[in-house]
Amino acid sequence: MEIYCVGGAVRDQLLGLPVVDHDWVVVGATPQALVALGYRPVGKDFPVFLHPETQEEYALARTERKVAAGYKGFVFHYAPDVTLEDDLRRRDLTINAIARAADGTLIDPLNGVADLRARIFRHTGDAFTEDPVRILRLARFAARFPDFSIAPETALLMRHMVDIGEVDHLVAERVWQEIARGLMEHKPSRMFETLRACGALARLMPELDRLWGVPQRADYHPEVDTGVHVMMVVDEAARAGGSLAVRFAALTHDLGKGNTPADILPRHVGHEARSAELVEALCARLRAPSEVRDLARIVAREHGLIPRAAELRPKTLLTLLERMDAFRRPARLNEVLAACEADARGRLGFEHRDYPQSERMRTALGAALAVDAGAVAAAAVANGLRGDAIGQQVHDARCRAIAHALNESHLPLSS
DSSP: OEEEEETHHHHHHHTTOOOOOOEEEEESOOHHHHHHTTOEEOOSSSOEEEOTTTOOEEEEOEEEEEOSSSTTOEEEEEOTTOOHHHHHHTSSBGGGOOEEOTTSOEEOTTOHHHHHHHTEEOBSSGGGGGOTHHHHHHHHHHHHOTTOEEOHHHHHHHHHHHHTTGGGGOOHHHHHHHHHHHHTSSOTHHHHHHHHHHTHHHHHOHHHHTTTTOBOOTTTOTTOBHHHHHHHHHHHHHHTTOOHHHHHHHHHTTGGGGGOOGGGTTOOTTHHHHHHHHHHHHHHHHTOOHHHHHHHHHHHHHTTTGGGGGGOOHHHHHHHHHHTTTTTOTHHHHHHHHHHHHHHHSSTTOTTOOOTHHHHHHHHHHHHHTSOHHHHHHHHHHTTOOTHHHHHHHHHHHHHHHHHHTTOTTSOSOO
16 A cells, blocks of 8 residues: 655645645555554545544545536546556646655656646646536636646637536536635636636626626726726735635626616616626525625625715715614625725726725714614603604614714715
8 A cells, every 4th residue: 555645735835835735645455444544434426534643635546437417427446456647647737646655756647847837737638628627626726826827728628618518517516616715816817817718707607707898987997898807806805815705796796787788888877786686696596605695795786885985974874884784794894895995996007096985984883883772762762752763763863973973963964
């Protein structure tokens, strides 16, 4: 029995990057032999075992054969006579098909080390076409390693996979899993640009794909193209360390611009409401988590109003906070503002502009939260008020508090 470290751990070590997880391949063994040594089986489709001490994954060397459409249409073969080279050849990219022996020797039958040095993503062989998830994985790697390019023959293969419908067999959960991981990489725009280049984005996220080529007013968007703008926004959200929900909201905030009537371009009247509707449909199709969906919907709906916070009167600010459900979930405001700041800075030449709207919105929420709603309601009841009239008293008290905090108590409370 021989054990080799494989895949991402070897790749990242060669790149001088921190290694978080190790994957191991076991050659010349059987499931029974590993169980006898204390390994715990966890694999469903093929034998994967957890080490009795480190709990890291050890998989028996295996080959695979395509028998049906989609990424689940495989049968696996594992036996003591399956070699390490056999196992490496079934992997997706040459840079992920490098193994390290216990003595440190590298086993590199597909020249992955050379591709690492050249910063190239290259498929290991024709078997790449059998698993559509590999398109998503390569796109995610493009977001993680933005200085890598895709080998021309690999790009052609990805386009072929899209053309023959392999991508159409991907299940929503797996698509979302890879998109979510790609959004959390260093430069998420590279994932979506890679998917768009091979035609996969039009199949998986047509609402996003149609944004390229849609013009915007150059005085607000010097980059003009809506698709280019959205990529700048999602990268800005990543640069600022935004959460997954913030990055997805940044990605989807302008979806409604993709179906703006041609006769009013480059203006996009009402695109916020259209964007919110498209976010709902996209999240339902991808089965995105509810917290991601909710934030994206709010940002899509409100990102046209929040930049005007400086001119909004206390009552309008309060109504805006109420629509965000900020009183029950005050932390949500920071995420909404993070996405809106990314939108403001994700424009050509706007990258370092201040965003004072955030401070004004936070001040408004802080003042409103400081109102003792229970005491206001009790006083209203004592004065004989009932039903909606009590809620109006709380609303008015919060409005006065916001006006006072913003030093605008001399102004009308409505906008």
